[in-house]
Amino acid sequence: MTDGPIYGFDTLQIHAGARPDPATGARQTPIYQTAAYVFRDAEHAAALFGLQEVGYIYSRLTNPTIAVLQERIATLEGGVGAVCCSSGHAAQIMALFPLMRPGRNVVASTRLYGGTITQFSQTIRRFGWDAKFVDFDDVDSVTSAIDKNTRAVFCESIANPGGYITDLDTISKISDAAGVPLVVDNTSATPYLCRPIEHGATLVVHSTTKYLTGNGTVTGGCVVDCGKFDWSANDKFPSLSEPEPAYHGLRFHETFGPQAYTFHGIAIGLRDLGMTMNPQAAHYTLMGIETLSLRMQRHVENAQTVATWLEKDDRVDYVTYAGLQSSPYFKRVKNICPKGAGGIFTFAVKGGYDACVKLVNALEIFSHVANLGDARSLIIHSASTTHRQLSVEQQEAAGAGPGVVRVSIGIEDANDLIADLDQGLSKAVR
Numbered sequence: 001m002t003d004g005p006i007y008g009f010d011t012l013q014i015h016a017g018a019r020p021d022p023a024t025g026a027r028q029t030p031i032y033q034t035a036a037y038v039f040r041d042a043e044h045a046a047a048l049f050g051l052q053e054v055g056y057i058y059s060r061l062t063n064p065t066i067a068v069l070q071e072r073i074a075t076l077e078g079g080v081g082a083v084c085c086s087s088g089h090a091a092q093i094m095a096l097f098p099l100m101r102p103g104r105n106v107v108a109s110t111r112l113y114g115g116t117i118t119q120f121s122q123t124i125r126r127f128g129w130d131a132k133f134v135d136f137d138d139v140d141s142v143t144s145a146i147d148k149n150t151r152a153v154f155c156e157s158i159a160n161p162g163g164y165i166t167d168l169d170t171i172s173k174i175s176d177a178a179g180v181p182l183v184v185d186n187t188s189a190t191p192y193l194c195r196p197i198e199h200g201a202t203l204v205v206h207s208t209t210k211y212l213t214g215n216g217t218v219t220g221g222c223v224v225d226c227g228k229f230d231w232s233a234n235d236k237f238p239s240l241s242e243p244e245p246a247y248h249g250l251r252f253h254e255t256f257g258p259q260a261y262t263f264h265g266i267a268i269g270l271r272d273l274g275m276t277m278n279p280q281a282a283h284y285t286l287m288g289i290e291t292l293s294l295r296m297q298r299h300v301e302n303a304q305t306v307a308t309w310l311e312k313d314d315r316v317d318y319v320t321y322a323g324l325q326s327s328p329y330f331k332r333v334k335n336i337c338p339k340g341a342g343g344i345f346t347f348a349v350k351g352g353y354d355a356c357v358k359l360v361n362a363l364e365i366f367s368h369v370a371n372l373g374d375a376r377s378l379i380i381h382s383a384s385t386t387h388r389q390l391s392v393e394q395q396e397a398a399g400a401g402p403g404v405v406r407v408s409i410g411i412e413d414a415n416d417l418i419a420d421l422d423q424g425l426s427k428a429v430r
């Protein structure tokens with residue numbers, strides 16, 4: 001699409017970044033299944049390698065199919081640029097990489113996807129990076145956790161596994177005051193339900209594996225930059241503000257302005273870490289994004305119906321869905337995700353760990369898988385799977401204690417989902 005009128009979300013989810021293929025006129029974005037691109041001549045090649053000209057060199061760095069997806073996600077999030085990666089976890093490393101050095105830390109919410117807690121509390125330490133986990137509902141503890149070595153604040157908009165909603169406006173005021181970027185994982189909300197940049201986020205990360213693709217076919221990730229952070233305000237972000245030795249002394253911020261972070265993500269991040277998305281995956285995700293708003297409307301509608309039914313059932317202790325009046329997060333929905341509280345939540349089954357395991361085994365429509373954001377309804381007992389590597393204390397803090405199951409409500413008939421849960425609960429709780 002060309003610069004012109006500001007289009008609505010439903011138009012942009014189909015058109016942003018795409019144009020008829022210049023070679024063939026193909027209306028759908030082709031899968032450019034190629035590793036490399038022929039240079040016009042030696043000068044062209046040199047200009048591309050020197051970053052004096054933007055173009056295609058090699059698919060570890062850039063690929064036309066992936067470029068369409070990057071522009072589409074950046075547009076839907078209201079950012080200036082995006083870099084796609086091989087998975088959501090790759091996107092998280094790619095997001096932190098330009099900000100961190102050995103000895104630096106990220107201040108992260110305790111309520112995160114289980115894999116992220118493990119990645120941050122164990123694996124990133126091998127890079128010499130550190131993570132400090134705090135309760136993001138406790139504003140003072142977030143403020144006091146930020147120290148002179150903090151280079152990022154990290155949370156989820158609608159947080160796993162309970163569907164808790166983070167008060168992004170308050171958190172972004174704290175990170176702003178500290179001069180540190182706020183990184184928001186917007187996987188569970190998607191830009192249809194929540195646009196973190198409008199609430200002060202600097203960077204938005206996604207596991208495109210989930211709702212953006214929407215059909216459980218491919219893994220992928222994305223990092224979106226708002227383009228507004230001043231990387232040169234002080235000496236905290238030398239990768240972006242100081243001469244880059246791996247690029248003949250180029251200063252990314254001075255040279256690329258608002259695109260500095262995105263260019264760094266491609267020219268250094270993808271070039272040297274190689275966590276690249278492949279064009280087939282980008283194709284599946286582009287297909288999925290075309291119907292994102294329609295699917296999210298149904299996910300939200302079904303989640304609301306199922307959560308309301310569960311809450312009234314006496315085999316269930318409590319339900320964490322933020323769309324329920326009983327949720328402490330109910331009031332945040334209107335401001336943070338006005339189109340609905342998403343499609344994931346947890347509920348506690350009377351009978352604890354054993355009843356949860358029986359329920360998961362008894363369900364027929366719900367699939368027992370470690371995934372979310374599929375068109376299909378999914379269930380998992382976090383404590384014995386995704387959050388298994390965590391201590392019981394960490395599990396409880398993350399909202400994934402032994403007595404709860406997490407559901408990702410799909411877009412099937414809500415009545416069928418309720419009937420399935422009903423028969424499952426009758427086998428689990430006697």
Ligand SMILES: *Cc1c(COP(=O)(O)O)cnc(C)c1O
Nearest residue numbers: 087088089113187207209219220
């Ligand atoms: C799945 C998920 C991730 C990790 O993404 P992968 O694509 O599985 O690597 C990160 N954050 C959230 C919220 C997720 O749901």
